[in-house]
Amino acid sequence: MSTSPQPDVRSGRLSTEAYAKAFGDATPRLTPSQALLEAERCLYCFDAPCATACPTSIDVPSFIKRIGDGNLRGSARTILDSNPLGGMCARVCPTENLCEAVCVRNTQEDRPVAIGRLQRFAVDALMESDKPQIFTRAPATGKKIAVVGAGPAGLACAYTLARQGHNVVVFDARPKAGGLNEYGLASYKTPDDFAQAEVQWLLDIGGIEIRKGWKLETTEQFETLRNNYDALFLGMGLANTHQLGVAGETLTGVQDAIQFIATLRQTEDLSTLPIGRRVVVIGGGMTAVDAAVQSKLLGAEEVHMVYRRGVETMSASVAEQEWAQTNGVTIHHWLAPAELLGSAGHVTGVKFARQALVNGKPAPTGDTVTLEADMVLKAIGQTLGNPLLAHVGLTLQGGRIATDAEGQTNLSGVWAGGDCRAGGLDLTVEAVEHGKQSALAIHAQLMGK
Known part of the structure; x- marks a missing residue:
């Protein structure tokens, strides 16, 4: 496959309305009626596996019962007493791999209680109340x-x-x-x-x-x-971000995915943020998914997420991978970057070496695949x-x-x-x-x- 000599990286690929829609809340909060119905699905297990699976040991049945009772302030207190950043964790925690993965409703209805969304519902209600700070400091220690x-x-x-x-x-x-x-x-x-x-x-x-x-x-x-x-x-x-260690890594248009996300997060007018028409994201974690999906939402026509191993070892959750594919990202496996191609100092493509397991470790098969790219985002971990x-x-x-x-x-x-x-x-x-x-x-x- 030949690579284009004229990289296409520009801003303003979408209308103002399209940017607002694309970057709206991906998972809108539950309505009061939805929250009540979802809370009533909880069995309030005595030896709750969901609470054990939570790294911060939130008493999940307790906070959900309070939602069912209409006591949102008490529900939020239960959450935040264990996890002071419970609002953010409700938004970004991979609940499908933690608390919701062990919910007993999985065996009864093949669908867990939406613990993460209920947690957000309670915390958001507190945050938007007249007196959101429900805890007080102990007497000063002088320390x-x-x-x-x-x-x-x-x-x-x-x-x-x-x-x-x-x-x-x-x-x-x-x-x-x-x-x-x-x-x-x-x-x-x-x-x-x-x-x-x-x-x-x-x-x-x-x-x-x-x-x-x-x-x-x-x-x-x-x-x-x-x-x-x-x-x-x-x-x-x-x-610091890991480097690919291949030729062409210093070409214009190649950047760390985490820096790309940081720039996006601090850009008020997304129509001013340049994005390539063809974007390749290298990595298999949640940062790679975030970078790939946001590239697509900014107006990139083609976005490829490329991982050097198989799907079973990707650190991005199954839900995150499905989210990427739903948003038009193509995910490739068993491809390791071999060279970044360029023209006039700008990246134009990535040459990948196909991999296969040899004695339990990935090794090149001799075949190569080249993907055209106007931008390449590296999401291969940090140090x-x-x-x-x-x-x-x-x-x-x-x-x-x-x-x-x-x-x-x-x-x-x-x-x-x-x-x-x-x-x-x-x-x-x-x-x-x-x-x-x-x-x-x-x-x-x-x-x-």
């Missing part, structure tokens, strides 16, 4: 904790500590707090600036200060935090990529920070959680649990409990 990173783990840690009466300073490199909730998720999952509304709700508890434009880069910074604060929590996420962490003495495991079950590192007074912590699932809900559990451990240690 001060530093948190690096204002993503889900850092925010959950800060909020949990603030509720216990501690003062928290959150340091973050970005102009806005929220981490991947603000910069890394598809906009159709979090419309109406919900990420910032949730951040504001968290800050309303009091005792939390966010210092923006601050990046951990030197040993002196690290030691200053350890010396000036009673504890330190690291929740900086993963800053911590901060040599400072090893220099200050932190033990690393697989390039991430090693901790115990409560998030404590090998350094006294230092905890870590979220994507930067070794051994995780790279899920927002898990990052929240990391932050919460570390906060409780910090509180117990500081108060001598």
